[in-house]
Amino acid sequence: MTSSLSTVVYTDGACSGNPGPGGWAWIVPDGAFAAGFETRSTNQRMEIMAAWRAVEAIDGPMEVRSDSTYVVNCFRDRWWEGWLARNWHNSQRKPVANRDLWEPFIDLVRSRSGVTFSWVKGHGGDPWNDRVDRLAVEAARNQAARSGLETPTALGSPDRPGARRESSGQGSATAKPTKPAGTTGTPTPGGAGGATDVPPAGVLSYANGVTGHSVVVLGHQPPEIGGYDANPWADAVQRRLGEILQAKASLHEDLVVVSGLRLGSEQLAAEAALAAGLDLVVVLPYPEPDAPWPAPRQARFAELVAAAKGVLVLQHKRPDSAAQAGTALSRRDGWLARHASEAILVWDGQDQRLARLHRSLVDHLGDDVWVLDPREVR
Secondary structure, X not given: OXXXXXXXXXXXXXXXXXXXXXXXXXXXXXXXXXXXXXXXXXXXXXXXXXXXXXXXXXXXXXXXXXXXHHHXXXXXOOHXXXXXXXXXXXXXXXXXXXXXXXXXXXXXXXXXXXXXXXXXXXXXXXXXXXXXXHHHHHHHHHOOOEEEOOOOXXXXXXXXOOOOOOOOOOOOOOXXXXXXXXXOEOOOOOOHHHEOOXXXXXXXXXXXXXXXXXXXXXXXXXOOOOOOOOOHHHHHHXXXXXXXXXXXXXXXXXXXXXXXXXXXXXXXXXXXXXXXXOEEEEEEOOOOOOOOOOHHHHHHHHHHHHHOOEEEEOEXXXXXXXXXXXXXXXXXXXXXXXXXXXXXEEOOOOOHXXXXXHHHHXXXXXXXXXXXXXXXXX
């Protein structure tokens, strides 16, 4: 929670083309603001620049609110620690993009105390995110800087509502339009490795026209909860998930269960949803994630996909390595955290990967994250 003595500042970056003329901006609600520009830049560089300039300009404890997961996750998920440990190489052993901005920015944040970062949904109705977006877009279009000590009254037009400007991963990305509602299948690829960012509809309304209150279920995979084969422990988890989902359906007549269909908790949730007669939407990180599985598992995966009301694939190209697959899965988890209404995490409280996922879910969904400890139903 933000301290009453902490300054909240909203930041945003924009680019007319990617690369192209860029603009950045920061604004303190009911307070100071600043905006600047570069003749040729990228969206991600402008997002970094906006946050960096805000931290430079404001003294004392502060919370930087950005709609860029690229900026927020660097600090909230401590990407920078891995970059330093690997001598400024990312998890795929490639040089970190935009190091010339990241290095002095990270040094500045580390030299201070009380600087935190939080994500805000772009074009999600937050008036200050809208204002800082307009300032950044204006700076990019006019190639002009401005600043002041009070909220600006004259603002440029906003960026295209719903169009995201960066991916949640650590690679580059390109500006792209949203995917129209009522479509399904694989969106147009963009960015590094075929990554995409699909439209920010909080109820997944674009997945084959399915709308509703969306609950995503994530959690343990085999060999936890009993192993790979059918077993009493997994059956108990599935039954308990079914009870929880039916209880939620009694509160939300339009309930939609969202699953990525990974082995373990995600498939158990899909099975529970179908058994309860609930709508199922499948969100996959890339095409054919079941390819390495045994034939019986592939067959059941295909049956669950066929039974779903909608299917969305977040990345056009299958990954070429385990590292790329891990990055795609992390991107999928982040996307789900940003777009679901609620989340259920099947977690024993000990697995550290799931601990990080739990923090991400809470950051995005607050109190609407429910933990099911599988040991309690064993």
